[in-house]
Amino acid sequence: MMKTSTYTSQIRPAIILLSLIFSFLIPGCKDPVKKVEDTKAPTSSLKLHTGDHKYYMADAKLSVLQWKGASLNGLNTQTGYIYLSKGELKVESGRLTGGVLEIDMNTIEDKYHGANSKLVNHLKDPDFFEVKKFPFAKIYITSVTPAKIGLKTINGDLTIKGISHPVSIPAQVEIADSAITxxxxxxxxxxxxNVRYKSAKFYELLANQTMSDSISFQIKVVAKKQR
Known part of the structure; x- marks a missing residue:
């Protein structure tokens, strides 16, 4: 009888311990941890050379892009604005040689500077620029070459919706000690x-519904030397 009692007294704590372990594990299997989605808005990943006197930092308050789109027949035209989030222009030996400009796609406005109109909301959705997924566009300047008198050709890459293509942009550039315009x-x-909405290349539509594949931009950039 003593042997049986001793064996039982040794087994009982082990059974209690196992019961406690399963009491924690089993509810976890029945009620898995819910995945919490990140609802924070995407933030810029653009790194700038702050503090370097060769770089002029873009002033987002003074810089602006005007955009223009139209139907294929040119009868229906839409215009508006969009603004920079940040950027820099590089100067070497008194000449503009490079830089990068980041465009905040969430700042799209219509011609009345409305930021929440039906047109603006449509431009932000997947039919056009899918701003929730691609909140920033970028212009990377790789070189600047002389053009006509008073003009330069800015060569680089334009990234929209994560897609990059080379561009050559004629520009008037004025460089002063304290700022570049x-x-x-x-x-x-x-x-x-990949902005294909109502493009004749991809959809068979009536003439008055088809939109031009061309979007025109007029851009003004003011960049200031960092002190």
Whole structure:
């Protein structure tokens, strides 16, 4: 009888311990941990050379892009604005040689500077620029070459919706000791950046419904030397 009692007294704590372990594990299997989605808005990953006197930092308050789109027949035209989030222009030996400009796609406005109109909301959805997924566009300047008198050709890559294509932009550039002002006009084929809404290349539509593949931009950039 003593042997049986001793054996039982040794087994009982082990059974209690196992019961406690299973009491924690089993509810976890029945009620798996819910995946918490990150609802924070995407933030810029662009790194700038702050503090370097060769770089002029773009002033987001003074810089602006005007955009223009139209139907294929040109009868229905829409215009508006969009703004930079940050950027820099590189100067060497008194000449503009490079830089990068980041465009905040969430700042799209219509011609009345409305930021929440039906047009603006449509431009932000997947039919056009899918801003929730691609909140920033970028212009990377790789070289600047002389053009006509008073003009430069800014060569680089334009990234929209995560897609990059080379661009050459004629611009008027004024460089002073404290600031750079650049003004440019250029046109892109939106379909190269997978903006296909009502494009005749991809949809069979009536003439008055078809939209032009061209989007025109007029851009003004003011960049200031960092002190």
């Amino acid at each position: 650049a003004n440019a006009k250029f046109t892109i084929d939106r379909t190269l950046w």
